[in-house]
Amino acid sequence: MRLVIRLFFRLLRRLLMPFMLIYAALSKPKPISRDEKAQAQVNDDCRNLTLYQFATCPFCIKVKKEVHRLALPIGMANVQKDADARQALEQGGGRVKVPCLKIEHEDGRTEWMYESKEINSYLQQRFAP
Structure with a gap:
């Protein structure tokens, strides 16, 4: 039964994949603009962030839209295609x-945040102007 x-769900995901990708591309919000100095600081702060995701996950799309809206250069790791990222x-x-x-974190501590709502809230609190 589990199988x-x-x-x-694997079949459903495969059937919906093209629609999810089109939705993700068409629904991107307009990114905010910052002056050069502020954007340089944001770029520096984002070098310590990595988003583990895969392309057709609706919750990942939600987070990626917020990352795009806030103009954040966060590294992306696709756990479906990259075995090292998954591991x-x-x-x-x-x-x-x-x-x-x-x-x-700068003190050497690593935090793993899983919920899309929590991730978006964190990004808004830290990077929204």
Whole structure:
């Protein structure tokens, strides 16, 4: 039974994939603009962030839209296509679930944030003008 459910969702994901990709491309919000100095600071702050995701996940699309709106150059790791990224997510975060934002703090601590709503809230609080 478990196998049947897994195959059903895999098939459903494959059928919906083109529509999800089109939706993601067409629904991108307009990015905010910052002056050069502020954007340079944001770019520097984002070098310690990595978003683990895959292209057709609706929750990942939600987070990527917010990343685009806030004009954040966050590194993206596709856990469906990159086995190393998948392994890093599982080892570091404890489970393979997307979206997941990896935050490397300056004190050497690493935080793994899993919920899209929580990720978007964090990004808005930290980077919204």
